[in-house]
Amino acid sequence: MALEFLKIQDEGFVRLVTISRPKALNALNTGVLAELMAEMQRAEADPGCRVVVLTGEGKAFVAGGDIAQMSEMNPAQALKYAEQGHALMRFMEGMTKVVIAAINGYALGGGSELALGCDIVIASRSAKIGQPEVKLGIIPGFGGTQRLARVVGRNAAKEWVLTGDMYTAEQAMRIGFVNKVVDDDKVVAEAMDMAKRIAANGPVAVAVAKKAINEGLQMPLNQALEYEASVFANLFDTHDQKEGTKAFLQKRTPKFEGK
Numbered sequence: 340m341a342l343e344f345l346k347i348q349d350e351g352f353v354r355l356v357t358i359s360r361p362k363a364l365n366a367l368n369t370g371v372l373a374e375l376m377a378e379m380q381r382a383e384a385d386p387g388c389r390v391v392v393l394t395g396e397g398k399a400f401v402a403g404g405d406i407a408q409m410s411e412m413n414p415a416q417a418l419k420y421a422e423q424g425h426a427l428m429r430f431m432e433g434m435t436k437v438v439i440a441a442i443n444g445y446a447l448g449g450g451s452e453l454a455l456g457c458d459i460v461i462a463s464r465s466a467k468i469g470q471p472e473v474k475l476g477i478i479p480g481f482g483g484t485q486r487l488a489r490v491v492g493r494n495a496a497k498e499w500v501l502t503g504d505m506y507t508a509e510q511a512m513r514i515g516f517v518n519k520v521v522d523d524d525k526v527v528a529e530a531m532d533m534a535k536r537i538a539a540n541g542p543v544a545v546a547v548a549k550k551a552i553n554e555g556l557q558m559p560l561n562q563a564l565e566y567e568a569s570v571f572a573n574l575f576d577t578h579d580q581k582e583g584t585k586a587f588l589q590k591r592t593p594k595f596e597g598k
């Protein structure tokens with residue numbers, strides 16, 4: 340498929356997806372959302388891809404939902420737009436592959452929500468992150484009111500969503516939104532490096548661990564621990580478990596096959 344808004348580059352098992360819609364600071368119009376969904380689906384189905392790094396070209400990661408498109412929407416169209424965003428973030432969370440956000444600049448509104456749909460967030464020192472929707476008379480519509488509160492806690496989420504203020508990468512790291520802050524010119528390299536370390540691990544284990552964390556967060560602790568025990572046990576039927584443990588004992592690098 341010819342892509343209008345994304346650039347794709349593979350390095351081993353890692354796929355770098357760069358959002359490139361410079362005239363609108365990579366704002367998520369319906370076309371960008373559709374291409375992101377198609378690319379995530381392609382990554383999920385591709386055994387040659389284990390980790391996706393998502394970044395933006397230029398001075399923005401993503402400056403938000405597309406304000407020009409939204410200004411013309413009626414409630415039915417807004418609902419469809421919200422559902423398109425929700426479907427993408429849900430798909431990314433449900434992927435067996437890992438998605439790392441490399442926030443290279445503005446991550447506002449839908450951009451912050453896109454990062455919240457990723458598994459790990461690396462940000463450049465000068466990145467600016469926030470949920471400014473109330474300044475436009477709307478609220479976050481791609482999961483921001485829900486995922487942000489789950490990631491950073493109720494009060495920090497309320498401050499972000501109700502003031503609409505922008506925060507530095509350091510501030511976002513302090514509340515647990517961002518995993519790591521690096522110099523501006525290192526953000527993609529750092530994310531790629533982490534992606535490669537994850538891609539070298541047992542792919543089934545990585546997928547199961549991601550799922551266990553995501554699913555477990557929605558359960559009471561006792562149920563979540565039972566869930567963990569059962570999926571842990573299931574791994575003992577996999578090639579990767581046999582290979583990983585044998586390779587350790589034989590003092591060699593494991594050759595994981597993802598099965």
Ligand code: DAK
Nearest residue numbers: 362363364366402403404405406417421447448449479480
């Ligand atoms: N949408 C469309 N175009 C945008 C944009 C956006 N979010 N952000 C920037 N642009 C465009 C600008 O209009 C400008 O276009 P031209 O004038 O050159 O044609 C171009 O990108 C460059 O922007 P600036 O000239 O403003 O650049 P500056 O460096 O001066 O400022 C900025 C950068 C990021 C501070 C500024 O552009 C800005 O404040 N942008 C808007 C940030 C924002 O408010 N983002 C949140 C958007 S609202 C929902 C579904 C989804 C959502 C909500 C509800 N439901 C369906 C219920 C999501 C909402 C949002 O994300």
